[in-house]
Amino acid sequence: VGYIFLEIFLNLRWFAVKENEAEPCLSLCVGGHTGGETLLPLHASLWKKILKNSPKKELVKKGTVANLLRLFQIPQISYASTSAKLSDKTRYDYFARTVPPDFYQAKAMAEILRYFNWTYVSTVASEGDYGETGIDAFQQEARARQICIATSAKVSRSMSRWSYENVIRSLQQKSNAKVVILFTRSEDARELLVAANRMNVTFTWVASDGWGAQESVVRGSEAVADGAFTIELASYPIPQFNDYFTGLHPYNNTRNPWFREYWENQFQCSLHDLGCGKHSLRETPFQPESKxxxxxxxxxxxxxxxxxxxxxxxxxxxxxxxxxxxxxxxxxxxxxxxxxxxxxxxxxxxxxxxxxFDAFGDSLGRYNIFHYHKEDGRYTYRKTRKCPENFNEAKFIGFTMYTTCIIWLAFQPIFYVTASDYRVQTTTMCISVSLSGSVVLGCLFAPKVHIIMFQPQKNVSNLRVATTRFSVTTGPGSSFSQASASNVVPTVCNGREVVDSTTSSL
Structure with missing residues (x-):
């Protein structure tokens, strides 16, 4: 059953991109900015009842899936919805997901800036829930780290290539802000790079998983993408499904109504021709969806x-x-x-x-951080090295400090009571110093050496950030109100907000 669903999921993802709409997904999965693609334990008759009372396009367009299913008390498990709004259990009290909310990667992006001491940056977000919610989360994390936001811009699907160049020009106006934060869809990231390449403009990009490690985003714009740091959800391939899917054929896979059209698009042929059915999905490289x-x-x-x-x-x-x-x-x-x-x-x-899942229905946040740069004459994504995702150094530091305090607290009365015998004092001092050094070596250094030497599989590049949450409000005057879409966006610098006349919302 899982393989059948995955197969249809891949075809539907392709179909939705091809038709620029997610309506075909409604029979098995739901596409939308707020609802996301979702697994629903629904009987077909119940689906008909829901869709009968809600026009399909409005259901998808407005992203009201989660709210709608709440009326029927139908639980959801999403595999792609990352909006932070969905953690609000007063509105989405039947929603769970196997992907983490976006504020995890917003925190990770802010940590990258803090690590490199980049304290003056610009931001670009895609219009819609993904970009706007994500960049709002980043701004809150930036405030906490005293990071200044020079200018903020928005991009949309309806923009022309010249409009993307206007965004690049708005970023250039802040000449001291050499780092640009991107919380955009992949197509918006690609168009921004293309515009920067045409204008021969370079920035240091720090991008969300909308860019990730996708070669299609940087193809043709490798030079201006050089040096970028990008984030992607940590995942692993499933070879069993790859074998299953590439073994499918339009004549042995009639249950999937979209597979024939997928096949014809893949091989640029018509199944009315005998030769079209002789192809195999194993002929071409198969790159499965990362989710x-x-x-x-x-x-x-x-x-x-x-x-x-x-x-x-x-x-x-x-x-x-x-x-x-x-x-x-x-x-x-x-x-x-x-x-x-x-x-x-x-x-x-x-x-x-x-x-x-945690109490909010969210999964743990695990990310890979990639550095895109030139290596051996070609550009490539390289994973950055971090401490192992399950390595909690705080407990080792705490135990070390506690033990050290106990040692020296015990040393003081012994030292002063034996003031008449310097040999005892000297011996006590040597023992205390030796114990302190041994504790530091054993509690701080030894665990790291143990992982490097005996558990190298845990020494991975995943970045697991803390689970601190941020508040999301949608009422008047909030970050998601109409006011936030104005052409004047607050510039945040050292905890103070000042109006920047060159800030744009395109």
Whole structure:
């Protein structure tokens, strides 16, 4: 079942991009800025009931999926929705996701700036929930780190190539801001790089997962992208699904209504011609969607929750018993979905990845940080090295300090009581110094050496940030009100907001 869903998911993602709309997804998954692609435990008749009362295009366009399903008390598990708004349980109290909310990567981006001491930057965001919510989260993190925002700009799908050049010109007006933060969709990031390349303008880019490690974003603009730091959700490939999908054929895969059109687009042929069906998906390089891992985790999480609920309510039955009828969405979400915890399926050996949700229905934030630069005559993405994602240095520092304090507190009375015997004092001093040094070596240095020498699989480049959350409001006067879309955006510098006349919202 999981493979079938993934196969249709890939075709629908392609179809949605091709048609520039997400409406075909509604039968199995829901596309939209707020609702995101979502796994729903729905019967077909219930879907018809929902869609009958809500025009499809309005459902998708306005991103009201989560609110709509709340009325029916239908839990959701999303594998692609990263909007921070969805953590608000007063509005989305049936929503869970196997991807982390965007404020995790906003915090990671701010940490990159702090590490390099880049304290004066410009920002560009895509219009819509992803870019605007993400950049708002970044600005809050920037304030906390005394990072100044020189100018802010927005880009939209409807912009022409010349409009992207105007954005680059607005960034150039702040000549001291050499670093630009991008919280944009991949197509907006690509157009910005193309415009910068035409204008022969270079910046140091720090970009969200909308850019990630996609070669299509930088193709043709490698020189102006040189030196960029980009963030991408940490994931791993699933070879089993790759083998399954590349073995599909339009004649043995009739259950998927979009597969024939996908096939014709892939090989630029018509299945009315005999030669078209002789191709194979193994002929061409297959690059699966990077979110496949999260789709698998969402499928397994929903299945695990259903399994646990059936075992709890129907302990003496292998079928659906009367205790499950009618279904209680609130109880299912609170008592079973939020309490799911299992090792992620298909993970590579020696890889730790647990699927579970916090009280907000969110998953842990794990990211890879890439540095795009020229290497051996060609440009490439290279992962940056960080401490292992599960390495918590704070507990080792705390234990070291506590133990050191105990040693020296014990030393003082011994030293003063034996003031008449300098030999005892000298011996006590030597022992205390030796113990202090041993504690530092054993508690701070030894754990790092142990991981490097004996657990190298944990010495990965994933960046796991803290789970501190930020507030998101949508009322008048908030960061998501109409006022935030004006042409004058506050410039934040050292905790103070000043109006910058050159700040633009394009």
């Amino acid at each position: 496949i891992m999260f789709v698998v985790n969402a499928v397994y999480a929903m299945a695990a929750a259903l399994h646990n609920m059936r075992q709890a309510l129907c302990p003496n039955s292998t079928k659906v018993c009367d205790a499950l009828k009618p279904g209680n969405g609130r109880k299912f979400y609170r008592d079973y979905i939020l309490k799911v915890k299992f090792d992620a399926p298909f993970r590579p050996p020696d890889t730790e990845n647990v699927v579970r």
